Amino acid sequence: xQPKSExxxxxxxxxxxxxxxxxxxxxxxIGHCDGDALxxxxxSGISLYEPxxxxxxxxxxxxxxxxxxxxxxxxxxxxxxPMDHRVLLGTKGTPTLGGMAAANxxxxxxxxxxxxxxxxxxxxxxDGQGTIIKNGGRVMKNVTGYDxxxxxxxxxxxxxxxxxxxxxxxxxxxxTATLRLHGLTDRQAVQALSAALGSPFEAxxxxxxxxxxxxxPVTMLRIEGFEASIKYRAEKLQALLKPxxxxxxxxxxxxxxxxxxxxxxxxxxxxxxxRISAKPSAAxxxxxxxxxxxxxxxxxxxLIWALADEGRDLRAALGxxxxxxxxxxxxxxxxxxxxxxxxxxxxxxxxRAKFDPRGILNPGIMT
Amino acid sequence: xxxxQPSASVIRRKDQIVARLSEVLPRDAVIxxxxxxxxxxxxxxxAYKCPPLCAVLPSSTKxxxxxxxxCHELGVPVVPRGSGTSLAGGALPTADCVxxxxxxxxxxxETNYDDRYIRVQTGRTNLSVTGAVEGDGFFYAPDPxxxxxxxxxxxxxxxxxxxxxxxxxxxxxxxxGVTMVLMDGTVVEIGGAHLDAGGxxxxxxxxxxxxxxxxxxxxxxRILHKPEGARPVLMGYDNSEVAGQVVTDIIxxxxxxxxxxxxxxxxxxxxxxxxxxxxxxxxxxxIVEVEGSDAxxxxxxxxxxxxxxxxxxxxxxxxxxxxxxxxxxxxxxxAFGAMGQINDYMCLDGTIPVSSLPxxxxxxxxxxxxxxxxxxxxxxxxxxxxxxLILFDANKPGDLELCEEFGxxxxxxxxxxxxxxxxxxxxxxxxxxxxxVQFAPADLEAQMAVKDIFDPAWLLNAAKVFPLDTSQPRxxx
Numbered sequence: 001x002q003p004k005s006e007x008x009x010x011x012x013x014x015x016x017x018x019x020x021x022x023x024x025x026x027x028x029x030i031g032h033c034d035g036d037a038l039x040x041x042x043x044s045g046i047s048l049y050e051p052x053x054x055x056x057x058x059x060x061x062x063x064x065x066x067x068x069x070x071x072x073x074x075x076x077x078x079x080x081x082p083m084d085h086r087v088l089l090g091t092k093g094t095p096t097l098g099g100m101a102a103a104n105x106x107x108x109x110x111x112x113x114x115x116x117x118x119x120x121x122x123x124x125x126x127d128g129q130g131t132i133i134k135n136g137g138r139v140m141k142n143v144t145g146y147d148x149x150x151x152x153x154x155x156x157x158x159x160x161x162x163x164x165x166x167x168x169x170x171x172x173x174x175x176t177a178t179l180r181l182h183g184l185t186d187r188q189a190v191q192a193l194s195a196a197l198g199s200p201f202e203a204x205x206x207x208x209x210x211x212x213x214x215x216x217p218v219t220m221l222r223i224e225g226f227e228a229s230i231k232y233r234a235e236k237l238q239a240l241l242k243p244x245x246x247x248x249x250x251x252x253x254x255x256x257x258x259x260x261x262x263x264x265x266x267x268x269x270x271x272x273x274x275r276i277s278a279k280p281s282a283a284x285x286x287x288x289x290x291x292x293x294x295x296x297x298x299x300x301x302x303l304i305w306a307l308a309d310e311g312r313d314l315r316a317a318l319g320x321x322x323x324x325x326x327x328x329x330x331x332x333x334x335x336x337x338x339x340x341x342x343x344x345x346x347x348x349x350x351x352r353a354k355f356d357p358r359g360i361l362n363p364g365i366m367t
Numbered sequence: 368x369x370x371x372q373p374s375a376s377v378i379r380r381k382d383q384i385v386a387r388l389s390e391v392l393p394r395d396a397v398i399x400x401x402x403x404x405x406x407x408x409x410x411x412x413x414a415y416k417c418p419p420l421c422a423v424l425p426s427s428t429k430x431x432x433x434x435x436x437x438c439h440e441l442g443v444p445v446v447p448r449g450s451g452t453s454l455a456g457g458a459l460p461t462a463d464c465v466x467x468x469x470x471x472x473x474x475x476x477e478t479n480y481d482d483r484y485i486r487v488q489t490g491r492t493n494l495s496v497t498g499a500v501e502g503d504g505f506f507y508a509p510d511p512x513x514x515x516x517x518x519x520x521x522x523x524x525x526x527x528x529x530x531x532x533x534x535x536x537x538x539x540x541x542x543x544g545v546t547m548v549l550m551d552g553t554v555v556e557i558g559g560a561h562l563d564a565g566g567x568x569x570x571x572x573x574x575x576x577x578x579x580x581x582x583x584x585x586x587x588x589r590i591l592h593k594p595e596g597a598r599p600v601l602m603g604y605d606n607s608e609v610a611g612q613v614v615t616d617i618i619x620x621x622x623x624x625x626x627x628x629x630x631x632x633x634x635x636x637x638x639x640x641x642x643x644x645x646x647x648x649x650x651x652x653x654i655v656e657v658e659g660s661d662a663x664x665x666x667x668x669x670x671x672x673x674x675x676x677x678x679x680x681x682x683x684x685x686x687x688x689x690x691x692x693x694x695x696x697x698x699x700x701x702a703f704g705a706m707g708q709i710n711d712y713m714c715l716d717g718t719i720p721v722s723s724l725p726x727x728x729x730x731x732x733x734x735x736x737x738x739x740x741x742x743x744x745x746x747x748x749x750x751x752x753x754x755x756l757i758l759f760d761a762n763k764p765g766d767l768e769l770c771e772e773f774g775x776x777x778x779x780x781x782x783x784x785x786x787x788x789x790x791x792x793x794x795x796x797x798x799x800x801x802x803x804v805q806f807a808p809a810d811l812e813a814q815m816a817v818k819d820i821f822d823p824a825w826l827l828n829a830a831k832v833f834p835l836d837t838s839q840p841r842x843x844x
Contacts, residue, residue, distance in 0.1 A: 052615030053721040053751065075621060104563065115563055117571060118540045133813045134806075139718040140750040141537065141790035143526045143575050144798070144805055145832065146814040150539065150571020159567075171621035194481040198505075200592045229663045279560040281481045302482075302562050324565030338565045343555045348567050350820035355813070366566070 001038045006124065006132055006163045012038065013161070014130035019363045022157035024061060024099030027084075027091045030328055031156060031336040031365035040098045043163050048138065051076055055121065055138050057166040060098025067097060071169055079170040080116050081107030081257075087267045089329055098162040104154030107261035108205040108222070111197065111299040117153035119168045125152060125160035128356025138166040151351075157362040159355040173224040177234055178205075178253040181219040181245050186210055186284035189219040190301035192244040194280060196221050197300045199240055201233040206300040207260045219244075222257055260298060266307045269294065272330030274314045276304040278323035289317050337366045368415055368456070368796050371830050371842060373463035377443055378420060384443055384465070385421055391433035396471070398422040407448065407466045411513075412456040412797060414767060419446065419460035426471045428546055428554060428584040435582065436552030438465055444826050445550070447578040449521030450492065452513040454714060455795025457525060457577050457831060467582060469520045475499045476585060482560050484543055486587050489520035493527075496588060505590045508535035511791065512703070523583050526575030528791035533749035534625040534658075535591070537791065539574040544587035547573060547580075550822040559587055572817060577793055578828040580821035594658035597625065600668055601695045602675045603649035603682040607631065608725035610651035614748045615721065616674045617655065622667055627749035628654040628699050631728065634706070634743035634756070635698070641705030644698030647682035653748065654699055702745050703756070710741075710758040713770050717781030718752045718790035730780055731755055738773040740766075752790035753781070779804050794832045802834055811837055 001020075003009035013020070019035030026039070044061035051074040058067060064082060071077050082105045084095055099105075101123070106115040122136030135148035152159060181192055189208035196203045205222030212218030223233050238247040250256075259265065266273055271293050278286055280301035287295050292306040292314075308314055313334045315325050324338035340348060352359070377384070385399045398404055399421040409416040420443070425431045438445050448458040448468045460466050472488035478500060479485070485507070487496055493514040496507040510529035511517055517527070523545065528537040535541070544558030557573070558564030573580055604610045607629075614627055630638070630652045639646055646652055653675075657667040668685055675683050686692035698705075706712050719727050728744060735742045741758045755777055759770035778788045778798065782805045788798045802811060811833060818825065818841075825841045 050720060050722055051619055054618060055720070074619070104568070106563075110562065114536060114540050117568060118536060127813065131809050131813070134810050135813070137785070137787050139720060139752075139786050139790070141528050141532065141718045141747070141752040142787045143528075143537075143791055143793050144787040144789050145794065145802065145811070146817055147526070147539065147571055147575045148813060148817070150568045150574075151817070153571070154563075154568050171618065171623060174621065191481070194483075198480055198483055198592050200504075200595050226663075226666055228666050229659065232660055232662055277561045277563055277565065279482050281479075299562060322559045323561040326565075340566050341556075343553055344557065344566065344569070347555070347569060347820060351567060351817065354816040354820060 001036060002042045004042050006126065009126050009161060009163060010130040010132055013126055013128065016360055019360050022161050022362050024096030025063070025094035027086050027089070027093045027095045028099055028103050029089065029091065030103065030326070033362050033365040035363070038161070040161065040163070041096065046070055054140070054169050055166060056169055057138055057164065058097050059164055060096060060162040062097045063094045064097060064100060065094070072172070075172045076169045077172045078119070078167065079109055079113045080119050081109040081261055082116060083107050083261050087262045087264050088273060097165050101153055101162055101165045102155060102157050108207060108257055108298055111206055111302065112202065112204045113170070117150050120149050120153050120165060121168055122166040123149050123152050123162055124164040125162045127160040128358055128361050133160065136166070140168055156365050158352055158366055159361070161361065174226045175230055176222060176224045176252055176254065177230050178250045178256055179221040179223070179234060179237055180248045180250070181241060182216060184217050184219050184244060186287055186297070188244060189217065190280055190284055190297065192219055192241055193221065193300040195240060196237055199237070201236050205257055205260070208297040208301070209265070210295055220256065260296065263296060263305050265296060266294060266305065269307055271307045272310050272312065272332060273328045274306045274308060274325050275328045276306060276318070276323060276325045278302060278304060278321060282321065286318055286321060289319070290314055291317065335367050369835060370417065370461055370796070371835060373461050377463040380441070381420055384441055387437050387441065388421070388423055388434060388465070391437065392423055392425060392430055396424045396426065398424070407460060407468070410451040410453040410456060410458040412454055412459065412795065415456055415459055415796065417460050417462055419464050419466040420462065422466035422468060424468045424471045428548060431467065431548045431582055431584050432552045432554055434465070434467060435548050435550055439551045439824070439826065442824070442826070444829060446828050447520070447524070447582045449490070449518030449524065450516050452517040453521060453525065453793065453795055455789070455793045455797040457521070457793050457795040459796055461830060469518060469584065472584060479560065480505065483590055484560050484587050485590050486585060487519060489523065489583050489586050490518050493517050493519060493522055500590050501593070504592055506593050507588055507590055508541055509538050519586055519588070520583055523574055523586060524576065524578040525793035528752065530626045530628065530747060533627065534623055539571060541589045542570060542574055542586060543589055545570060545573060545583045546585035547583045549581045550824065550827050577795065577832050579818050579832060580827070595660045596664060597656055597658045598664050598668065598686045598692050599654050599656040599695045600671060600675070600686065601682065601684045602653045602680045603647040604651045604678065604680055605649060607651040607728045609678050610653055611721065611724040613653060613675055613678050617671055618749070620670060620674060622657070622670055624655045624657050624749065626654070626656040627747070629744070629746035629748040630699065630702065631744040633741060634702055634745055637705040637709055637743060638698040638702050641708050642698050642701035644694055646698050649681045654695055706743055706756045706758065711761040712756045712758050713774055715753065715755045715757070715774050715777055716789045716792040717778045717786055718750070719781050719784050719786035721748065721751045723784040723786070724748070727753070727780060727784060731777055734773060734776055738769060740770060740773055751786065775801055796831055799832060800834050815841060
């Protein structure tokens with residue numbers, strides 16, 4: 001099924017006899033559910049773009065590439081840097097705005113500017129009864145009524161099918177530099193990243209690879225802005241990080257950060273891929289428990305990507321911790337999403353039952 | 368402003384309710400004397416007053432849970448209250464309600480600079496959160512202008528913003544986790560020191576729910592290192608359209624100032640008479656502030672000054688030092704006080720797309736003549752959040768009503784051009800009955816469905832946010 005309009009979609013949902021599997025471009029098959037495929041790909045197109053107001057509004061099926069090209073022409077960008085899952089998951093197809101929003105997809109810059117959800121200004125969606133609902137709008141400051149925009153972000157289509165999303169965008173930067181430290185242990189690396197992130201020098205990327213391209217540990221920071229400012233901040237950070245070793249500086253190193261964003265290091269390696277959100281300073285200890293094949297730290301340590309043998313339940317290895325783990329690639333005898341505590345599960349299930357009383361929208365995908 | 372008929376049965380049971388609450392709270396934490404409850408009869412929307420049945424001031428999450436469990440059991444409405452600084456009537460009591468104030472809960476629970484967060488009890492004031500970390504060079508970014516007094520609890524309830532949110536975002540973008548008590552006394556923990564709480568984004572919908580979903584007792588807040596410095600420029604223009612274009616050009620040039628403030632002529636005149644900041648008399652005044660090291664600030668201000676100069680400013684003044692910076696901000700920061708000196712005023716809070724600025728200002732000017740009431744405009748121009756100040760005389764019969772009618776027309780205009788009713792103050796009772804202008808019935812139904820799950824009996828702050836006739840079947844059930 002591929003609705004051509006919001007009304008069309010509403011009728012399809014009303015007429016559905018069983019579960020629906022909602023997709024945008026089908027590039028992020030995280031979690032599992034059965035059902036008739038319903039694609040938002042035809043709800044495509046940018047309906048409004050005001051560079052001076054830093055806002056763009058587009059249909060849920062609009063390819064992210066189209067949005068990024070449109071923004072680039074005005075020297076602007078999606079600052080939260082949405083990950084492209086195709087490399088890691090081996091999927092084909094076109095990543096869409098709706099899929100990105102429904103999965104709250106961000107990249108390395110999330111550590112400084114916020115997540116996809118922080119840039120979502122408004123949504124239109126159709127709930128499980130076919131009702132067309134709007135929330136938020138296209139202005140940056142809006143506290144009118146409840147913020148269902150956030151609720152829809154990261155709800156993986158289980159509360160409604162997005163038809164339109166409006167986003168805040170930001171200016172592009174003049175230039176970028178990457179600072180590298182070599183040979184640090186995981187613990188030292190997270191300490192170095194914390195020192196930089198807790199400074200006034202505004203790092204917009206903070207990652208650590210226990211095994212970099214040459215097999216040795218590499219710890220990376222990204223700074224962005226006007227050239228003079230980058231030079232100044234690079235010097236300051238070099239001085240600040242001196243206790244951790246010598247800091248190399250490379251200019252205009254976009255490919256490095258795309259690779260971190262897309263976790264390309266795990267792309268051709270067999271095994272399950274887990275995404276773990278944790279308190280940065282706790283990350284090295286958690287990683288030590290994982291016995292993973294490979295690990296990548298992003299968000300200053302707050303985001304751990306772990307490659308592990310198929311079938312292993314990394315949640316069991318992690319035990320109780322402040323955070324959550326999602327199985328992004330592969331199968332295991334455990335749910336893809338982290339089980340919720342009972343009091344929260346009551347709220348979550350209650351909300352799902354309200355928005356989708358028949359339980360037909362991506363049923364079971366988040367459990 | 369209409370409020371629901373208080374429940375006679377609840378008011379009759381006052382003694383029983385107070386006795387039950389006194390069982391779980393220290394004696395000085397239950398306020399039931401009719402003279403003392405007057406302290407809670409209103410918030411900063413002082414035009415409306417109603418003393419509550421009683422007020423309680425719990426000291427812990429456990430006590431909040433006990434209070435809510437008892438009120439739930441006895442069917443007593445509860446109105447949560449931070450510091451009572453809401454301009455929208457978010458903490459206005461009803462005669463049959465228990466005011467639950469979090470003012471006693473103001474401890475810092477944990478400060479963590481490595482992971483860049485602070486955990487506080489939510490009765491703590493916004494400014495004292497920064498106060499707890501600024502000695503170490505850190506700050507909490509959202510800065511509502513009431514930050515000296517307003518509590519984090521209220522900031523979370525209203526998703527408060529501030530002058531610097533163009534760069535740092537509003538409360539929801541800086542809130543990492545909460546401990547919240549539901550109306551039945553259940554305590555839930557959502558999010559924490561990690562980014563992106565798991566499961567559905569409940570944190571996102573709790574922030575800005577105006578105390579209708581639960582009482583947040585503890586919060587994990589993101590803290591940042593302070594920038595090395597900040598400096599403003601001031602520029603004046605002959606018309607607001609040109610000023611709007613300057614804002615657009617600055618943003619399009621790839622500069623992201625931390626603040627872009629706008630004032631119109633009535634506001635400049637009032638401010639000059641009051642604060643003598645040395646502002647130029649013109650149609651539109653902009654204050655643009657950037658942050659960074661001295662060299663970074665110089666570089667950004669150079670670009671901004673070039674853009675500003677291209678549009679023939681009547682004045683262009685760069686702050687060379689802290690003293691000059693202070694003088695540039697002086698007028699803006701005294702604006703509300705200056706307007707208050709002239710008259711009573713009502714402060715509106717609609718947001719518009721930045722591109723509609725000239726049209727909206729023109730229409731407000733025309734409406735000002737139609738209604739016979741003066742308006743001054745102060746404006747967070749970078750994000751489109753307007754604060755029209757309508758002047759009226761509270762002692763003149765009918766003037767408040769006329770002012771409210773005028774305010775409603777301005778907010779309808781904001782929605783018409785693609786904006787919204789409220790950018791940072793919240794709906795409360797003030798904009799409750801205008802919600803139908805912005806939302807279709809299905810949109811409001813979806814929002815109320817969320818409250819059904821968190822507070823099925825609709826006991827928490829139920830007379831706010833939604834038009835009374837829309838929420839009536841739920842409140843009556």
